Amino acid sequence: MDLDPVTLSRVQFAFTVSFHIIFPAFTIGLAAWLATLEGLHLATGNVLYRRLFAFWLKVFAVAFGMGVVSGIVMAFQFGTNWSELATRTGPIQGPLLAYESFTAFLLEATFFGVLLFGRDRVPRWAYFASTLMVALGTTFSAFWIMANNTWMQVPVAFELNGSGDTVPTDWREILFNDVLWVRFPHMLLGAYLTTAFSVAATGAWYLLRHRHLQAARTMLAMGLGLAAVLTPAQMVVGHFNGEYTAEHQPAKFTAMEGRWQTEQPARLLLLAWPDAEAERNLWEIGIPYLGSFVTKGNFSAAEPGIVTVPADERPPFLIPFYGFRVMVGLGVLMLALSWGGVRLMAKRRFRDPERLPRWFLWAVFLHFPSGFIAVLAGWLTAEVGRQPWVVQGLLRTADAVTPSLSGAAVLVSLLAYVTVYALIFSAGTFYIYRLLRAGLDETDPEPGAPAAPAPPAADSGATPSRPLGAAGSGFQPGAAPSAPRRDPL
Amino acid sequence: MPMDLQHFWGAVLALSILIYVLLDGFDLGVGILFGLNRDEAQRRDMMGSIAPVWDGNETWLIVVGTVLFGAFPVVYSIFLSAFYLPVALLLVALILRGVAFEFRYKTTRGRWIWDVGFVAGSTLASFVQGAAIGAMVSGIRVDGRDFAGGPFDWISPFPLLCGIGLVLGYALLGAAWLVLKTEGELRDWAFAWLPRLMTGVIVVVALAFLGTLLGDFRVVDRWLAQPWLVLLPLIASLAAWQLYRVAAERRSDWQPYALAALLFLTAYLMLAGSFWPWLVPYHLTLGDAAAPEASLQFLFWGAGVVVLPVILVYTVVVYWVFRGKVDPGRQYH
Numbered sequence: 001m002d003l004d005p006v007t008l009s010r011v012q013f014a015f016t017v018s019f020h021i022i023f024p025a026f027t028i029g030l031a032a033w034l035a036t037l038e039g040l041h042l043a044t045g046n047v048l049y050r051r052l053f054a055f056w057l058k059v060f061a062v063a064f065g066m067g068v069v070s071g072i073v074m075a076f077q078f079g080t081n082w083s084e085l086a087t088r089t090g091p092i093q094g095p096l097l098a099y100e101s102f103t104a105f106l107l108e109a110t111f112f113g114v115l116l117f118g119r120d121r122v123p124r125w126a127y128f129a130s131t132l133m134v135a136l137g138t139t140f141s142a143f144w145i146m147a148n149n150t151w152m153q154v155p156v157a158f159e160l161n162g163s164g165d166t167v168p169t170d171w172r173e174i175l176f177n178d179v180l181w182v183r184f185p186h187m188l189l190g191a192y193l194t195t196a197f198s199v200a201a202t203g204a205w206y207l208l209r210h211r212h213l214q215a216a217r218t219m220l221a222m223g224l225g226l227a228a229v230l231t232p233a234q235m236v237v238g239h240f241n242g243e244y245t246a247e248h249q250p251a252k253f254t255a256m257e258g259r260w261q262t263e264q265p266a267r268l269l270l271l272a273w274p275d276a277e278a279e280r281n282l283w284e285i286g287i288p289y290l291g292s293f294v295t296k297g298n299f300s301a302a303e304p305g306i307v308t309v310p311a312d313e314r315p316p317f318l319i320p321f322y323g324f325r326v327m328v329g330l331g332v333l334m335l336a337l338s339w340g341g342v343r344l345m346a347k348r349r350f351r352d353p354e355r356l357p358r359w360f361l362w363a364v365f366l367h368f369p370s371g372f373i374a375v376l377a378g379w380l381t382a383e384v385g386r387q388p389w390v391v392q393g394l395l396r397t398a399d400a401v402t403p404s405l406s407g408a409a410v411l412v413s414l415l416a417y418v419t420v421y422a423l424i425f426s427a428g429t430f431y432i433y434r435l436l437r438a439g440l441d442e443t444d445p446e447p448g449a450p451a452a453p454a455p456p457a458a459d460s461g462a463t464p465s466r467p468l469g470a471a472g473s474g475f476q477p478g479a480a481p482s483a484p485r486r487d488p489l
Numbered sequence: 490m491p492m493d494l495q496h497f498w499g500a501v502l503a504l505s506i507l508i509y510v511l512l513d514g515f516d517l518g519v520g521i522l523f524g525l526n527r528d529e530a531q532r533r534d535m536m537g538s539i540a541p542v543w544d545g546n547e548t549w550l551i552v553v554g555t556v557l558f559g560a561f562p563v564v565y566s567i568f569l570s571a572f573y574l575p576v577a578l579l580l581v582a583l584i585l586r587g588v589a590f591e592f593r594y595k596t597t598r599g600r601w602i603w604d605v606g607f608v609a610g611s612t613l614a615s616f617v618q619g620a621a622i623g624a625m626v627s628g629i630r631v632d633g634r635d636f637a638g639g640p641f642d643w644i645s646p647f648p649l650l651c652g653i654g655l656v657l658g659y660a661l662l663g664a665a666w667l668v669l670k671t672e673g674e675l676r677d678w679a680f681a682w683l684p685r686l687m688t689g690v691i692v693v694v695a696l697a698f699l700g701t702l703l704g705d706f707r708v709v710d711r712w713l714a715q716p717w718l719v720l721l722p723l724i725a726s727l728a729a730w731q732l733y734r735v736a737a738e739r740r741s742d743w744q745p746y747a748l749a750a751l752l753f754l755t756a757y758l759m760l761a762g763s764f765w766p767w768l769v770p771y772h773l774t775l776g777d778a779a780a781p782e783a784s785l786q787f788l789f790w791g792a793g794v795v796v797l798p799v800i801l802v803y804t805v806v807v808y809w810v811f812r813g814k815v816d817p818g819r820q821y822h
Contacts, residue, residue, distance in 0.1 A: 062595075065587060072583055075554050079565045083569065087563050091783070098552075098558060099559075099791065100555065101551050102792040102797065110803055111803075113807060113811070118810055118811070169783070403570075416578075417581065420581050427588070
């Protein structure tokens with residue numbers, strides 16, 4: 001059997017990076033969510049936020065651990081499998097990744113220890129500061145990764161030296177170009193939405209099971225409320241991402257659009273099945289005029305087809321085409337759900353969350369994985385759509401691989417990663433599921449914690465009934481609410 | 490430019506490796522020793538003594554990797570290609586031991602799986618690091634800017650011996666850390682391991698010394714040309730002697746770690762003295778391998794001048810927050 005080190009290395013990189021991105025997509029948002037909860041607890045003294053914090057911290061710990069260990073692999077693969085890339089673009093990519101280590105990894109790893117083990121070792125403000133440091137670290141990390149990846153999508157500010165290495169000419173351009181500043185928000189919003197829906201879905205799950213009503217309502221309301229604001233924002237930012245792709249990566253863009261021949265006016269294809277040899281779709285369903293409108297804002301513009309791109313510079317068709325549709329489709333569903341949730345809040349249906357429509361709770365619950373799937377689909381679109389280049393227009397993936405690498409060696413490492421990842425992923429997912437199923441600890445959290453204003457004894461029941469402060473999430477389970485309350489959002 | 494940036498980043502690289510070895514060394518060592526202790530309560534304390542800091546420690550490995558990538562990309566490419574399989578093994582090992590910190594407390598029935606992963610991962614990660622250093626000392630084949638050898642070049646007696654040596658050395662650091670961080674039976678247990686591990690390290694170092702002489706490595710010329718290097722093994726011998734005494738009398742909890750760290754420092758300086766200024770021995774010097782000035786400057790003004798000092802400060806602060814003995818009653822799990 002002929003083992004091609006390029007193909008196997010691509011499979012390995014795709015596998016390890018796809019596995020990895022699941023966890024940052026979750027923990028970037030979770031870190032911000034934890035910092036918010038801790039801040040709310042500091043500000044209001046409401047013990048509910050403290051319990052939610054303790055609960056989500058456990059989930060965060062598992063997800064963060066898996067993100068860290070799968071991330072270490074990424075830091076070394078540029079050298080092990082893609083040494084030509086590393087040598088030639090190292091002068092630009094290397095410093096960007098070094099900045100990630102310096103500003104992000106050490107920050108989050110160090111303060112993560114304080115988060116887990118330092119609650120009664122540091123003052124409350126320092127603990128809150130530690131949650132902020134972890135959130136800041138995850139955000140920085142996302143920034144440097146997006147800066148690095150954006151430079152691979154749209155390389156700027158470099159010149160080639162004698163040995164063909166990219167020498168940076170203007171770091172400001174690399175860090176502050178327009179493309180990066182639409183891609184970085186796109187990733188951040190994606191991560192926040194992922195967490196927002198995980199949190200809301202957990203709340204919906206508890207409500208379906210009649211558990212932790214107060215906490216569940218807060219999670220549902222905060223998750224959906226945040227998503228209601230962020231989803232439309234994400235759609236706007238996503239549109240800008242499409243614009244930069246159309247401008248800088250026409251090959252990827254035509255694949256996303258599924259357009260072989262140049263059209264005027266252009267259709268917007270919904271579904272299609274391509275025949276690469278015949279350079280056409282065997283069948284397709286599309287809406288006339290809409291393709292021109294989405295890209296150019298009018299109904300008559302010509303849109304180039306993939307035939308305008310030389311055959312050896314075309315990306316695979318199916319993954320960008322359907323990856324993009326999965327991402328956008330999920331975005332539309334998220335918008336519908338979150339706005340539906342806000343409407344229910346506006347109609348004061350959240351006062352008695354047990355009477356929320358069960359179909360709605362089910363719909364939210366089932367959206368637990370939506371954000372993850374959307375993030376993965378978006379990344380597949382971006383990365384596969386860039387092929388056959390590893391650095392657009394500059395270095396082909398096939399030329400970037402380590403020269404000394406044998407296919408057999410990659411096969412061994414690939415099998416090792418697949419085995420280990422399968423083990424830890426199934427275990428990690430199962431443990432997170434068990435943590436979610438176990439629910440919140442409603443007998444007041446860890447011993448030795450700073451005293452919360454509400455005495456724990458009164459809250460030790462399974463369904464706490466004490467009004468709990470300014471956020472007003474206290475309600476009488478099973479009884480019609482009599483006093484007006486403010487919803488958390 | 491008043492300051493030579495290549496040397497600055499060479500120094501940062503050296504410092505990061507040293508910090509990594511001294512910090513992750515003890516928590517890998519505790520992982521190795523974990524397999525030798527069957528008592529669940531003591532195992533909890535062992536893990537508790539490193540749980541808040543292991544993640545930060547291990548991150549220094551990423552710092553080493555990315556500083557190489559950023560400041561000396563050619564070296565990053567050559568080393569990682571040369572050690573393709575060892576690096577894959579190292580990463581798999583680090584994954585298995587890393588998840589154990591959370592996973593072993595999430596299950597009772599399946600705990601043994603994560604314990605096996607923790608011990609095997611810690612041992613394997615240490616072994617592979619030692620073997621890679623050994624392979625580097627014996628020289629790697631390079632053609633131009635690329636590794637030109639095969640995937641199994643590192644499997645030969647000298648690197649394997651170095652691998653065993655580092656397992657014993659990290660275990661020594663780990664035992665010394667346990668003495669520092671624990672009390673009672675566990676500390677006594679760790680004290681008892683100190684002399685055995687010290688003896689093991691000495692035996693391996695002696696064998697490696699013989700191997701270096703027999704292997705006719707170019708290192709030997711280097712030592713003959715710079716006789717001051719002989720001071721380092723002398724200091725190491727004194728430190729080892731003192732370690733035996735402290736372990737026998739059990740009179741200080743902090744000295745073992747300080748002495749073990751001193752041993753590692755001397756070994757590290759011996760390596761540095763043997764190879765300076767080569768980064769890839771006998772192929773690329775620091776100057777040959779350095780990234781363009783524009784890259785080094787970009788790294789210098791942010792990461793070097795601002796962030797690195799901040800990191801050193803907060804690392805010290807966090808170690809200070811977690812100072813003192815592990816309190817068995819105050820565990821996160």
